[in-house]
Amino acid sequence: MGNAIGIIANPVSARDIRRVIANATALQITDRANIVLRILSCVKACGVDHVWMMPENGGIRHHVRRGIDRAENQGQTHFPKVEYLDYKISGTVDDTLKAARLMQEKAVAAIVVLGGDGTHRAVVTACGEVPIAGVSTGTNNAFPEHREPTITGLAVGLAVTGKVPPSDAYLPNKKIVVRVNGHEEIALVDVAVVTDRYIGARALWRTETFRELFVTFADPEVIGMSAIAGLLSPVSRLDEGGLHVRLAPEDEASIVLDTPIAPGYMRGIGIRDYAPMKPNHKYRPSITDGSIALDGEREVSFTRDDDVTIELVPDAFRTVNVSGCMQYASRHGLMRMKPDQKPKMGGQ
Amino acid sequence: MTAPNSTAGIFPLDKPGLLKAYRTMRTIREFEECLHAEFAKGDIPGFVHLYAGEEAAGTGIMMHLEDKDRIASTHRGHGHCIAKGVDTSGMMAEIYGKSSGSCRGKGGSMHIADLSKGMMGANGILGAGAPLVCGAGLAAKFRGDGGVAISFVGDGASNQGTFLESLNLAAVWNLPVIFVVENNGYAESTSRDYAVAVDSFVDRAAGFGLPGVTVDGLDFFAVYEAAGEIIKRAREGGGPALLECKMIRMYGHFEGDQQTYRAKGELDDIRANKDCLKMFTQRVMEAGVISRGELDAIDREVVVEIQDASAFAKAAPLPTAADLTTDVYVNY
Numbered sequence: 192m193g194n195a196i197g198i199i200a201n202p203v204s205a206r207d208i209r210r211v212i213a214n215a216t217a218l219q220i221t222d223r224a225n226i227v228l229r230i231l232s233c234v235k236a237c238g239v240d241h242v243w244m245m246p247e248n249g250g251i252r253h254h255v256r257r258g259i260d261r262a263e264n265q266g267q268t269h270f271p272k273v274e275y276l277d278y279k280i281s282g283t284v285d286d287t288l289k290a291a292r293l294m295q296e297k298a299v300a301a302i303v304v305l306g307g308d309g310t311h312r313a314v315v316t317a318c319g320e321v322p323i324a325g326v327s328t329g330t331n332n333a334f335p336e337h338r339e340p341t342i343t344g345l346a347v348g349l350a351v352t353g354k355v356p357p358s359d360a361y362l363p364n365k366k367i368v369v370r371v372n373g374h375e376e377i378a379l380v381d382v383a384v385v386t387d388r389y390i391g392a393r394a395l396w397r398t399e400t401f402r403e404l405f406v407t408f409a410d411p412e413v414i415g416m417s418a419i420a421g422l423l424s425p426v427s428r429l430d431e432g433g434l435h436v437r438l439a440p441e442d443e444a445s446i447v448l449d450t451p452i453a454p455g456y457m458r459g460i461g462i463r464d465y466a467p468m469k470p471n472h473k474y475r476p477s478i479t480d481g482s483i484a485l486d487g488e489r490e491v492s493f494t495r496d497d498d499v500t501i502e503l504v505p506d507a508f509r510t511v512n513v514s515g516c517m518q519y520a521s522r523h524g525l526m527r528m529k530p531d532q533k534p535k536m537g538g539q
Numbered sequence: 540m541t542a543p544n545s546t547a548g549i550f551p552l553d554k555p556g557l558l559k560a561y562r563t564m565r566t567i568r569e570f571e572e573c574l575h576a577e578f579a580k581g582d583i584p585g586f587v588h589l590y591a592g593e594e595a596a597g598t599g600i601m602m603h604l605e606d607k608d609r610i611a612s613t614h615r616g617h618g619h620c621i622a623k624g625v626d627t628s629g630m631m632a633e634i635y636g637k638s639s640g641s642c643r644g645k646g647g648s649m650h651i652a653d654l655s656k657g658m659m660g661a662n663g664i665l666g667a668g669a670p671l672v673c674g675a676g677l678a679a680k681f682r683g684d685g686g687v688a689i690s691f692v693g694d695g696a697s698n699q700g701t702f703l704e705s706l707n708l709a710a711v712w713n714l715p716v717i718f719v720v721e722n723n724g725y726a727e728s729t730s731r732d733y734a735v736a737v738d739s740f741v742d743r744a745a746g747f748g749l750p751g752v753t754v755d756g757l758d759f760f761a762v763y764e765a766a767g768e769i770i771k772r773a774r775e776g777g778g779p780a781l782l783e784c785k786m787i788r789m790y791g792h793f794e795g796d797q798q799t800y801r802a803k804g805e806l807d808d809i810r811a812n813k814d815c816l817k818m819f820t821q822r823v824m825e826a827g828v829i830s831r832g833e834l835d836a837i838d839r840e841v842v843v844e845i846q847d848a849s850a851f852a853k854a855a856p857l858p859t860a861a862d863l864t865t866d867v868y869v870n871y
Contacts, residue, residue, distance in 0.1 A: 208768050208769075492822075
């Protein structure tokens with residue numbers, strides 16, 4: 192298959208209740224399709240001729256098709272061959288899981304993911320060793336770095352065509368594995384333990400239900416659950432461990448943090464204590480009944496009868512190092528259209 | 540055996556609220572199952588469009604409403620009526636076209652209304668409810684009583700000009716109005732891919748400056764949580780919003796629909812794995828807040844209620860020729 196890549200674009204990220212409670216972004220389908228078109232033209236410019244895409248019925252593919260048709264009508268050839276995986280669309284996360292699995296089978300060199308933390312988590316669950324590159328089209332989005340997707344597309348193109356060596360092109364990432372009676376789920380950024388016994392609208396915004404938090408990295412520049420950890424004690428994506436935070440009602444807390452739990456949504460969070468989260472160590476929730484939120488969305492409920500463990504796993508999957516690729520491209524003149532031309536230094 | 544009463548911190552409703560939600564969903568299901576059987580006998584005039592399988596959406600929304608709040612329903616309106624509190628005997632008689640019906644037998648299945656409950660009417664005209672709730676919302680805003688108005692539409696009706704104009708009007712006037720798109724995946728027999736240029740209903744709301752939210756309409760708790768926030772916001776003056784509920788209907792578009800568009804095994808899968816009532820039951824029983832015995836007791840009561848409603852409807856008299864000229868005009 193050579194250097195074919197995959198693109199998984201989630202049409203239903205950024206659609207939850209935070210549009211109402213917190214003025215969160217509602218990125219439109221046409222915007223998502225335009226992002227895909229920008230990525231397609233960038234990877235083609237780097238030499239990628241074939242792209243597999245996840246089929247969906249949310250509308251992205253129709254707009255992408257129209258964009259490609261328009262370009263062909265105008266005699267332009269700046270898009271690679273685009274093919275859609277062939278399976279019955281469910282309209283659920285199963286589509287993402289299936290697409291990632293099939294792309295892995297087709298030996299794509301990388302998968303570009305358009306979605307929030309939850310979409311990226313689903314892709315990592317099923318993509319095996321294939322590196323991913325994230326484009327944020329969700330709500331809180333701690334995992335995908337925020338940048339113009341054009342640059343992400345260029346970096347992916349440079350990485351998968353070998354123009355940037357693997358040592359600069361890819362980075363290792365941590366994940367957290369949650370096991371409930373042996374059944375495994377993962378989180379890329381955070382695992383929150385809450386008292387709710389139902390999944391409901393999934394998003395987390397009622398802080399009184401928060402009890403405990405585990406994070407792979409803690410960045411004070413993000414929002415959501417991981418912001419709590421980031422504002423307490425930053426941990427980088429490349430550090431070996433993570434952070435474990437125990438939460439408490441404000442009147443019992445040792446610290447109360449003013450935290451952006453959702454876009455523009457500041458709430459006080461009571462902190463009982465926090466400590467480094469050791470890699471490869473099994474933690475257990477501090478409450479016996481509740482739900483576990485993975486990357487900001489309630490996913491699994493548990494009771495005192497369930498065996499629940501939470502474990503941080505280092506070097507779990509690879510991402511395209513967009514910054515590394517572009518720095519390398521600059522240092523080595525990869526984007527110069529006539530590489531033998533040398534600029535004059537000094538600027539006079 | 541009776542389960543403990545406390546649901547604090549683990550469910551968004553107290554135990555009586557959870558039992559009420561179950562009773563409402565179960566009543567809708569039993570009502571529709573009864574109609575499914577009775578319609579096949581040929582005694583019911585006109586068409587019926589059943590809400591079975593979609594109970595979580597209507598119930599999750601209506602649990603937040605009071606009688607002063609108005610709703611405008613669709614051609615698939617039985618579930619909305621029941622969840623809004625309309626009497627099931629009156630509904631059943633209305634569907635049979637009897638003079639004891641909610642609208643004295645003149646409306647039938649697609650035009651059941653009960654203004655005392657805030658039910659402005661089901662509607663056989665697709666998208667026609669949206670401008671009506673703008674009026675109801677404007678009235679609530681003038682009264683200042685915190686009332687809200689909700690329009691239900693299907694995915695097909697969202698293409699109607701009335702719907703799109705209403706989104707604009709509600710946004711411009713900042714009305715306490717919520718547009719609920721019940722997306723069951725089938726606009727009768729027209730594929731969404733064929734008929735809709737902008738596939739996302741949330742995008743349509745955004746185009747008019749309204750926030751839009753998509754939820755799993757099969758999950759009562761997802762609908763209840765999202766609807767609660769949206770309705771609260773509207774009551775407090777926060778303005779209109781759109782809620783898309785992704786759902787599944789268990790029967791055809793109408794009774795008699797051969798459903799040739801369904802995939803093989805789809806209906807069996809729905810009954811086995813995507814039944815919103817089963818999902819609700821499993822959730823509350825696993826949490827130990829409601830026992831099987833408590834649910835069984837409700838089931839028995841609901842079966843009797845619907846049997847009584849059906850018997851009442853069959854025994855009720857038909858309207859007379861003289862009734863044709865009554866209820867044509869209303870004095871204000």
